[in-house]
Amino acid sequence: MDEQCFYCEATFEDNYHHGLFIQRNEHVDKALCPDCYKDWLEGIKE
Numbered sequence: 001m002d003e004q005c006f007y008c009e010a011t012f013e014d015n016y017h018h019g020l021f022i023q024r025n026e027h028v029d030k031a032l033c034p035d036c037y038k039d040w041l042e043g044i045k046e
Contacts (some may be wrong), residue, residue: 006030
């Protein structure tokens with residue numbers, strides 16, 4: 001099933017990349033394309 005990236009809105013087939021975000025004081029999983037997922041992970045490391 002195709003998913004849409006939370007950041008760049010690109011459509012991708014794999015649903016293995018997810019980021020955890022806080023919205024309305026709740027943790028939510030959002031689908032991320034492989035490139036945005038990599039950027040998101042590197043942002044956490046800093």
